[in-house]
Amino acid sequence: MVLFVVVAVLAVVAVLAAFHWYAWRRLVRDTTHGPGPARRTGTVVIVAGPVLMITALVAERAGAPFWLQRVLGWPGFLWMALSIYLLLALVAGEAVRPLVRRLVERRARKQETAPLRAPVPAGTAPTERETEPEPEREPEAESPDSATVSTTPAAPSRRLFVSRVVGGAAAAAAVGTVGYGTYGVLRGPAVKRVTVPLAKLPRSAHGFRIAVVSDIHLGPVLGRGFAQRVVDTINSTQPDLIAVVGDLVDGSVKDLGPAAAPLSQLEARHGSYFVTGNHEYFSGADQWVEEVRRLGLHPLENARTELPAFDLAGVNDLAGESEGEGPDFTKALGDRDTSRAVVLLAHQPVQIHEAVRHHVDLQLSGHTHGGQLWPGNLIAAAANPTLAGLDRYGDTQLYVSRGAGAWGPPTRVGAPSDITVIELASRQA
Known part of the structure; x- marks a missing residue:
């Protein structure tokens, strides 16, 4: 097992090193004349980025002092998102590069072959002598020095221009994408409204939200201010x-208790309820259960x-199995009156299969983030029965929220954050 972990870590490091070498080559080496301030600065950025990213991940999982996690978190996690889109943009740039090179070379050839003529005053017709083609002349032999001066600088300058155009466009696309995706998270989740009909719901509960x-x-990264916007x-x-269906926090009650404090302001006629997600079990689930209870959930x-x-009803997350606190559907649902509708809170969509076996009417889940960073949605969709939105499994309906925040980079691309208002509809209404 230890050997497997070591091999896996070395493989990840090798992949990261290969990508960053490629990024350095295209964005730094190919766009600079040679050693100098620009190349040194670019090299420092390309080296520091992954170092900060790995250090931020390790600091969070190892429970480093919270002030250190915060210092490392912003640059480290943002580099994680930026590196994804730099890679995608640079790969796309490889396809565009030959086209840009041909356009540049064609323009250069036109400039080199354009005839040099003295300007003709306006209103003056060209004379017969001027219109006759000049006799061809034997090309004069060029000295080695003149050939070197006239041709050698041209090719490198064109390559440099192409590299700067493609590299600059890739960097701008990556920075713009991450910037917009980060702004989308920090401004807070949007509200979605979804109507879900339940066969067993009485008419008196029609429109229950x-x-x-x-x-x-x-x-x-996401602290008290963000929690207040969500509330x-x-x-x-x-x-x-x-x-609140899990993954509330990434850290201990000691560090994040003040950040979670706005949850005490939640207001609903029938109260606020909470189930654990997998990240609670990385952060001290028992302590967080007590903390949310103290906050009124x-x-x-x-x-x-x-x-x-x-x-x-609610069940614990699957991650709790490692601590003997996994989901127990029989305990939550076993002795209920099956003539009544039941709504189940379960963090992970994969728990839907147990929900179907226990005749749940509606399961509410999260966990997937909708993929969070495109094309991560392809991976998330392969790992979950439903990526986001409302789906049906037999007589059981499943709704999966994309989530309000973000893990790692405070960034979302192609998967905007949301808070969903589920409006229950009675078929008797």
């Missing part, structure tokens, strides 16, 4: 019930509560 929020990921957005929807640890119109 559940605000679903997942994957807030409070941590070294304000949820409260603005005036929900009947609030469901109701943890559902493989438990169920009976609301006036339907049952609300």
Whole structure:
């Protein structure tokens, strides 16, 4: 096992080193004349980026002092996102490079072959002598020195120009993409509204609204201010019930207790409920369960509560199995009245298969982030039965939120964050 981990780590390091060497070559070496301030600065950036990224990851997982996690988090995690889009942009640039080179060479040939004529005054017709073609002359032999001066600098200058155009465009595209994706996260999640009909829901509960929020990921980067924006957005929807379906934090209660404090302001007529996600088990799940309870939320640890119109149940995340606290569907759902509708809170969409076996009407999940960083959606879609949105499995419906925050880079591309208001509809209405 240890050998496997060592080999895996070395493989990851080798891949990172290869990519950053490629990025250095295209963005630094190929765009500079030679050793100098520009090349030195570019080299420092290309080397420091991955070092900060790896250090930020290690510091978070190793529980380094929180101030150090915060110092490393912003540059390290942003480089993680930037490196993805630099790689994609540079690869795309390889396809564009030959076209740019041909355009530059064609333009240069036109300039070199264009005839040099004295300007003709306006209104003056060319004379017969001027219109006759000049007799061809034997090309004069060029001295070695003149050949060197006239041709040698041209080729390198064209290559340099092409490299700067392609490299500059790739860097601008990557920075612009990450910048816009980061702005989208920091401004806070948008509100989505989805209507879900439930066959067993009584007419009295028609229009019951559940605000679903997942994957807030409070941590070294997203702190108290972000939590306040999430809380304000949820409260603005005036929900009947609030469901926090896991991955609230990336860190200990000691470090992130103040950041999570705005959760005490959540307001809903039937209360706020919480289930663990996999990241809670990286951060001290037992302590966080007690903390959210202190903040006024109701943890559902493989438990169920009976609301006036339907049952609300919750199961622990699969990551809890390593601590003997995994999901227990029988405990949460085994002795319920099956004539009543039941809504299940379960962090990971893959738990839908157990939900179907226990005749759940609706499961609310998160975990996927919708892929967070395109084309990560392709990987996330392969690992989860539903990537985002509403889906049906037999008689059980599954809704997957893309989440309110972000893990690692505070950046989303192609998967905007959301808080979803699920409006339950009775078929009897």
